[in-house]
Amino acid sequence: MTSFNRKVIQIGHCGLFQWVACQAQAVRLCAFALLSTLLLPPTAFAQLQPLLSQPQTVEEEPQSELATPRDTSRSILQSLANPLENRLSSSFITRPTSDLSRESIIEVIELFPHIVDRYGVLMPVALVSNNPDGSEENNLTSDYEQIGQIRAQGQVVPILLQRVTVRSGEKQWLVSRQTIRAISNLDLEITRPFIETVSTASLNDARFRGAAVSHWLAIPVALCIALFFAWMLYKGLWRASQRYIEYSGNSRNSQILSSSITPLCMIFGVFIFYQLELALGLSILVRQDMSKLTVSVIWLALFILIWSLLNNLSSRGEQILRQKNRVA
Structure with missing residues (x-):
């Protein structure tokens, strides 16, 4: 191995390490942004919005707090x-x-x-x-x-x-x-809400961001239940799709069916979580903060569905072009 090749390999390793470090940093930034969205109060975003959307040198007349x-x-x-x-x-x-x-x-x-x-x-x-x-x-x-x-x-x-x-x-x-x-x-x-009837008085009296602590502690339980039902639906739909593929033998429809299972289960999980919030009687303040998470999950599910459909359409077009080339 020549010194030139060794240098190239060393540069490649360095580039790989830098890429991995950049990817890890990007993941940390995304996690920090998500936690900030869920934990920061709405007033923080209200204060940041005019600073980001308007130039600092422009002075406008003060508007009413209830103008919109x-x-x-x-x-x-x-x-x-x-x-x-x-x-x-x-x-x-x-x-x-x-x-x-x-x-x-x-x-x-x-x-x-x-x-x-x-x-x-x-x-x-x-x-x-x-x-x-x-x-x-x-x-x-x-x-x-x-x-x-x-x-x-x-x-x-x-x-x-x-x-x-x-x-x-x-x-x-x-x-x-x-x-x-x-x-x-x-x-x-x-x-009284159901969650306060099964919680202790200390948790009901303690407050966090305007709502009782017992309401916030119910969120992980509701999330686990919603994830469990979404996972059960996913397993059932996956088995049903596999049986459909075995009996029909239509690979085109099976790809579309398989790609729509995951976003459908995500939306179903959001629905279960929302119903649990109402059944437990969670405060409107807690539900408003959790709406950021649920809306993000719905958008993510729609993105996954659209991306999967476009991927299937592109693969079909590629198969059609290959068949035409073979015939030619």
């Missing part, structure tokens, strides 16, 4: 996480009308955290419109935006925001009178 539906949705969640600050009423239309008294409005605002925790579903903050004029793709009239719903007594009450002009002349998105009136008409029984 996303701002109001974020404000409601912050008020639920910090009930001692008593800021929830600022996100509601509190002016009484002939068919909606001030006492009814105050009662709805006081019970709203318990109602949303027990019966409510809120959209992830990232999916709520950040346009001051609201979303143009919804089926609602102008100046209205839906950010969630309440399911109780066989009824579905949408949580609507209405764009109104306040006394200062600013336009803000506040919880509409229609929603307040519909909630006041419900005869709801506020009961």
Whole structure:
């Protein structure tokens, strides 16, 4: 072996070690980004967004904290996480009308955290419109935006925001009178969540990011149960696909069937996890944080499905070209 060859091999080894080190660093960065997304509060991203999206030298006029539906949705969640600050009423239309008294409005605002925790579903903050004029793709009239719903007594009450002009002349998105009136008409029984009935008082009283610690400790259990059912579905579908391949002998359809099993099981696992969250009665704050994970898993499943289908289509095209070349 010449000295030139030895030098080439040494360079190749060095390049390989550098590549491995880069790959390990990339994995650590991805893991850190995922943990940051799950653990950092939404306010951190709210503070980073204007810094990244706007130039530092431009000075703009201060805007209202409730100028967009996303701002109001974020404000409601912050008020639920910090009930001692008593800021929830600022996100509601509190002016009484002939068919909606001030006492009814105050009662709805006081019970709203318990109602949303027990019966409510809120959209992830990232999916709520950040346009001051609201979303143009919804089926609602102008100046209205839906950010969630309440399911109780066989009824579905949408949580609507209405764009109104306040006394200062600013336009803000506040919880509409229609929603307040519909909630006041419900005869709801506020009961303890199931997770708090099986947990100790110390875990129920201790708080982490606005929710009881017992609610957070239930997340790993729900994840394990959801993964177990998703794995059982995967095993069943895989065996069924193998039997179908043996009897039919159609390799083309078998490839498409096999590639769709994994994303289907991932979406099924997300569905089971979501149902477990509702069954355990987890706080809306916990469910909102976990929605980042569930939405990411759904997008990942769709990406895997599309990539597998494109891969199968490309392999089919390659086989057709080979057959044409053989015939030629």
